[in-house]
Amino acid sequence: MASNRSSMKHHVVCLPIPTQSHISAMLKLAKLLHHRGLCITFVNTEFNHRRMLDAEGPMFLSDLPFGLQFVAIPDGLPPSQANATQDIVSLCESTRFLMGAPFCTLIGDLNEMAGSGSGLIPPVSCIMADGFMTFCAYPASETFGIPVVNLWTIAACALMGLMHYPKLKEKGLTPPKDYLETTIEWIPGMKNMKLRDMPRFPGATDPDDVVFNFMVDAAARYNKADATIIHTFEALEPDVLNAMSSMASGPVYAVGPFHFLIDRILENEKQMRHIGCSLWKEDVECLRWLDSQKPESVLYINFGSVAFLTSQQLIEFAMGIANSKHPFLWIIRADLVNGDSAILPPEFNEKTKGRAFIVAWCPQEKVLNHPSVRGFLTHCGWNSVTESMSAGVPMLCWPYFSDQQTNCKYACKDWEVGLEIESDVKRDEVERLVKELMEGEKGKHMKKRAMEWKRLAYEATSQHGSSSMNLEKLVRHIISK
Structure with missing residues (x-):
């Protein structure tokens, strides 16, 4: 014992x-x-x-x-x-x-x-x-x-990406904003990579950026x-x-x-x-709300503990989700909007009445494994990606910074369990991708692939x-x- x-x-x-x-x-x-x-x-x-x-x-x-x-x-x-x-x-x-x-x-x-x-x-x-x-x-x-x-x-692929940032600098590929479509074929064990797929940081264009240098020095x-x-x-x-x-x-x-x-x-x-x-205190009422929903009908939305949205990004996500007409559980931290309150437009509340549940935090593993949950709109943090794949739940990916961009590339292209949302969020794109995830042919393929990864994780x-x-x-x- x-x-x-x-x-x-x-x-x-x-x-x-x-x-x-x-x-x-x-x-x-x-x-x-x-x-x-x-x-x-x-x-x-x-x-x-x-x-x-x-x-x-x-x-x-x-x-x-x-x-x-x-x-x-x-x-x-x-x-x-x-x-x-x-x-x-x-x-x-x-x-x-x-x-x-x-x-x-x-x-x-x-x-x-x-x-x-x-x-x-x-x-x-x-x-x-x-x-x-x-x-x-x-x-x-x-x-x-x-x-x-x-x-x-973090994922092995993201760690490997961080470890090769000094070589990117040697090759003149930083700051990365100027070379995002550049193909990178020389990182060991990583295929079909572009510079846009490497770990990214809001301040990476500044050689003295604290977060960027901290991450790279740790990986070294x-x-x-x-x-x-x-x-x-x-x-x-x-x-x-x-x-x-x-x-x-x-x-x-x-x-x-x-x-x-x-x-x-x-x-x-x-x-x-x-x-x-x-x-954060976890809200368990959301699990009872999920109990009342139809199997595989709910979109779960959570941007993690560190990612921030602007007020405009919040509105674009909100209206895209509302226009998709699917039930959803949305985790909105008090500090989700950087430097401001997370205020949803009145139109959103009217459109989603009766099919929305919004809380500040939740027991994520239990949510993802609930039979009512069909898809996950995520910032692509590694815990979220592994928990989603282990639950057999496909994803909409909106990477915020750091390893999340690499996780997104692998989820969408290598593991075939995700669709990427552009960083410049637009409600029409959000609506289209939510519908594809929840009811489209790509969504069905991603669900099948996610279930295969769940099986392999279980075997491991x-x-x-x-x-x-x-x-x-x-x-x-x-x-x-």
Whole structure:
């Protein structure tokens, strides 16, 4: 049993980058490692720890199984009571310059507690760091002699794209806005790529852009990890994964989808399965509304935790969705419209009366697996893409920034489960694509393909599937250190 105290001889500290999707993916992996008998310390920032307590309720910390604890460290940013993702530029600077010292202090404190004679929690034996948190993790690793295992919660194809940005610069292909249709054939494991399909950033035309340089510098540290985990599965990205394995100094493990592994492995461990990590309160009324809808009739819309719309983009999406005449469940965060309130036009409310359900946040996995849901309009974040494909749900893709553009290309062209919406949103195009997704021939083909990927993801997480075997290899690797 995972909670057997005597079996916990290895202590993994999990350090996600402080945004919702990365926290969610890291916690799922932490649960899987705890199930294998590893002691887990999960590190949030004080800002996100407060939000998690608000969303999940403070009692969830009092009912944790032995060997799993949540701790918080300061992020160095000004105090805030906002219920929203912090400014991305500030988070990048915090991660690079401000969080390393408190994280080092935390590792020292954990080791001191382990040496105090209690014998309950062992010294830290591994740092499991998000690939974008190496600026904090590597100094602690060097100080205490602890190996770092990196978890990349983005697709292998997106990571490979980030790693080749310096070569784009060498070839004179930056800034990318001038060369979007340029074909790129020299990235290992990636085919039929254009510059428009590479990870993109709003400020990438500026060589000093904070977010762009942060992402590229983090990806450049890929081969320094003792081992690497990528949240994917081998059948989905075989060529890129083979190329990435040859470029790493340690083993590379494709492990995913995490939620399939959770469902299989923790089937009888209700206490572990229900430990949440949402930073927003999840509305469950939407599930009851879905119960009242016809099978495969509803469009689910969610732009994730970081993407923003302009007021005009919101209106164009809204009217396109309204004009499609399909029922829909739309997640509209309070901060979805950057710097303004998300106000929908009166005409939209009149047109959609009786077939719309709008909430601020929801349990996405349950929504996508609901029999009433037919399609997903998404920003193409990697968690959303994997959850949608694992549910057999095809997508309309409106990538916002970063890895989402690469995810979109693969979803639409390689995996054949998506249709792309142009970044310059127009209501007529939105209406046309919603209808195609929900009732057209392309939509039927994408549904068939999504169901095939669902089957392959299920096979990968079966007892002898590639992801299950890679998870076992990962555990053995951590224990061997």
